[in-house]
Structures are given as structure tokens and as C-alpha cells.
Amino acid sequence: MPKKNSKKTDSKPLFNTPHRLPAFNDEDQSFGMVSQNNATNNIFRLNSKRGSKDLPFNKKEIRSDTVTAITQATHLGLAEAVMLDYVNFKFNQVPNHENTAEFMFTLNQYMKDTGRKDPKSARNAIKHRLDAIASTAYSYHGGDDKNPYNQNFGAHPLLGYDYKRGGKIFITLTPFFHDLLVNHAMPMPYHKLMFMLDPVKEAVALYILRAIIDNKRVNKASPRGNRIKVKTLLNRIESLPTYDEVMASDRRVTDRIIDPVFKAVERLANSKDGAIIRYSFIGKDGKPLDYDSLDYAMFIDADLVIEEWNHYPEKYLERWNKTQKKIQHRRKKNKAKQEKDKHHA
Incomplete structure (x- = not known):
């Protein structure tokens, strides 16, 4: 175990992270x-x-x-x-x-x-x-x-x-x-x-939730923040076998890959404590997946669409997005000034 070290860092922050996300109302945190x-x-x-x-x-x-x-x-x-x-x-x-x-x-x-x-x-x-x-x-x-x-x-x-x-x-x-x-x-x-969530019994739900909140943050105000490719999602679920692994064994792709994903997303939309309220799986043709005729190729080409989050702090994403753009603009301006000064030196 590393020794304790209370040394304070002296480097100047490039982006000040807020202390804590406030509660959005008195009842929901x-x-x-x-x-x-x-x-x-x-x-x-x-x-x-x-x-x-x-x-x-x-x-x-x-x-x-x-x-x-x-x-x-x-x-x-x-x-x-x-x-x-x-x-x-x-x-x-x-x-x-x-x-x-x-x-x-x-x-x-x-x-x-x-x-x-x-x-x-x-x-x-x-x-x-x-x-x-x-x-x-x-x-x-x-x-x-x-x-x-x-x-x-x-x-x-x-x-x-x-x-x-x-x-x-x-x-x-x-x-x-x-x-x-x-x-x-x-x-x-x-x-x-x-x-x-239980990291053993609900591992798939954990990996999916971590992936969709990361996707939401990275894409900020973009509509892509509420959509993620199933193929991308599967790459982030370490607890599921790969398609090749399943096909090399019992070939039960629906039981071992598709159904666990559906079940996990249903858990995330639980009415009692869910992170999302409404969602859908949209196929490559822009229509909801037909579960009765679904195969693996159709499944991985689909998008998981979060139609409604449960109290997601959208206003904070907008604030951070504006702040980040200001920082990027300032960096570009400073870099251009440095190049100009260098040219005239």
C-alpha cells in the first residue's frame, strides 16, 4: 500500500472542476x-x-x-x-x-x-x-x-x-x-x-450505465449524447462474452449477449431508482427493433436511444460546454499571438 502523502499540488488548473453537483430539487438527489x-x-x-x-x-x-x-x-x-x-x-x-x-x-x-x-x-x-x-x-x-x-x-x-x-x-x-x-x-x-447495483449479479447494467453517462458527458449538448451504438456498447461490457467466443462454444448468441443487454437496460429504467425513464432500441432503418425477428447483425447495427433521463442535469452540461469553448478559444488566441510574436522576433 502506498504511503500517505498530503502534499498539495501546485500546478495551475486548466479547467476548474466544480466542487459538487447540487441537488436539482429537494426530493431528488x-x-x-x-x-x-x-x-x-x-x-x-x-x-x-x-x-x-x-x-x-x-x-x-x-x-x-x-x-x-x-x-x-x-x-x-x-x-x-x-x-x-x-x-x-x-x-x-x-x-x-x-x-x-x-x-x-x-x-x-x-x-x-x-x-x-x-x-x-x-x-x-x-x-x-x-x-x-x-x-x-x-x-x-x-x-x-x-x-x-x-x-x-x-x-x-x-x-x-x-x-x-x-x-x-x-x-x-x-x-x-x-x-x-x-x-x-x-x-x-x-x-x-x-x-x-451488484457488480456480480448486475455487471452488465453497471457497464451500460457507466457507458451511457460517459457518452452523455462527452457529447455534451449534441443529440449523440442520448444515442450510443450497440456495437460500441458491447465493446464496453467486459462481463459479456464476445460474439466469436459464443460461436466457438454453444452458439447461444441471444441468450448470452442480446437478452442480457435488454434485461440490463430494463433495470436502468426501473421506476423506483432508475437512471433513465424512457428508452428504445432503434435499428439501422430508423425503426424500433422487431424483437421477434431480431438477429445479431441487426442488433449490433442498432442504437440505444435514451428518450428521457431521470433528472439529468442538462444545464450543467451546457455551462461546462460554454466554459470549455471559451478556454479553447483563449488557447487558440494565445497560440496565434505566440506565433505572431515569434515571426516578428
Whole structure:
């Protein structure tokens, strides 16, 4: 586990992430906030059941498309990914979090946020998942040097923690991770259903929810924010087998791929705690899918369309979009001035 380090970062933020997303009315507080970029999104999809190999000294290397993790944990997967998002979520609730890497949450808060009833089970889950994260170094190699929010980085640990008596969990972000979240990430509305879903029994729903809120944030005010290709969606669901894997075994594509996706999206539209209210699967021809005659080719060519979100904070996306455009305009203006000054020098 990395040692605690409370050193404050001195780098000037390129984009100030807001402290916390306010409640949108007195009764509904469905969304909170995380800081996200391509690296954190890809870290979420790491899974030791895929792309894993043993290393000397009881370590493992786990790879996704653009992220490599070196870990001493016996397993690294969706439960740990959701816990890392939970840490990110709680960090964004801390006042003045841009200037501190240390914060805490309580066992009772975690139980309320995750819907757990048994304190012992919740305590064990916290310790097991934070142990796995704290014993892992992450690297990212899918970046763009010209984009301050998509920078490559070598192997870094992300955090350390202490579990104190009385159910108090003290988190210390490493200087690297603190800088990444504050200065090189964008704010993203994050539905709290993510913490309520079971990472084993409801893994497909978790991956889909994470994908559609990421898609919504990335596409901002564009209509694409409410549409995502099923083919793209499947690439982000690490718990499902691939088409080739299914065809090489029992060939039950509908049972093992199509139906689990439909069932998971239905869960996300649950009237009690769903993140979405209305949705549809629209085929390549622009019409709703005909489930009775559906095959795999038709399925992957379709779009999942979110027709109505449950209290999504649209006004914040509009605000961030305007702010980002101003920053981009200012950068272009400064770059043009530098080129002009250089030319006249």
C-alpha cells in the first residue's frame, strides 16, 4: 500500500472542476459528480479475468486497450472499479478539494450509498476493494500530447487509506492522482445507481450505465449524447462474452449477449431508482427493433436511444460546454499571438 502523502499540488488548473453537483430539487438527489477522462474511463474497464498474466513476486499484469495495471491483488475487476469511482465521487464532495488530497467517508455513508444492510459485509467490501486499488500501479498509453485532458502516463499508484475504529475511512490520494483528477479531467454527472447495483449479479447494467453517462458527458449538448451504438456498447461490457467466443462454444448468441443487454437496460429504467425513464432500441432503418425477428447483425447495427433521463442535469452540461469553448478559444488566441510574436522576433 502506498504511503500517505498530503502534499498539495501546485500546478495551475486548466479547467476548474466544480466542487459538487447540487441537488436539482429537494426530493431528488440522484446525481453526484466524478472527474473523468479517457484514462479513468479505461481504468474502469480493467478486469483480471481478461488480458491478465502472472509476473514474478506474486504480481499480475492486467491490460485493457489503453491501460496497464501491475498489481499484487488476487483480483481486479468491476467491484474495484466501482470503488475507485466511489472514492472519486466522495472526493468531489469535499469543499476546496482542488487543494487537498486527504478526505474521509464513513461506513454508515457507504452503506447508505450502496444500499447495504450488513455492517460486517460492507466493512469487508471496503477493505478488500481499497486494498486491491492501493496495491496497484496504473499506466495509460492512449493519450494525445496536445490534449491536457488526455495525457499518457507511466505506472503510478493512486491512493492509500486507513480504516479507523468507528467506521471512518481516511483516503489519501497520491500527488499524481490528485493532479490528474483536478487538472486533467472533466466533471461528469454520475448517477448514484452505480453504487447500488451488484457488480456480480448486475455487471452488465453497471457497464451500460457507466457507458451511457460517459457518452452523455462527452457529447455534451449534441443529440449523440442520448444515442450510443450497440456495437460500441458491447465493446464496453467486459462481463459479456464476445460474439466469436459464443460461436466457438454453444452458439447461444441471444441468450448470452442480446437478452442480457435488454434485461440490463430494463433495470436502468426501473421506476423506483432508475437512471433513465424512457428508452428504445432503434435499428439501422430508423425503426424500433422487431424483437421477434431480431438477429445479431441487426442488433449490433442498432442504437440505444435514451428518450428521457431521470433528472439529468442538462444545464450543467451546457455551462461546462460554454466554459470549455471559451478556454479553447483563449488557447487558440494565445497560440496565434505566440506565433505572431515569434515571426516578428
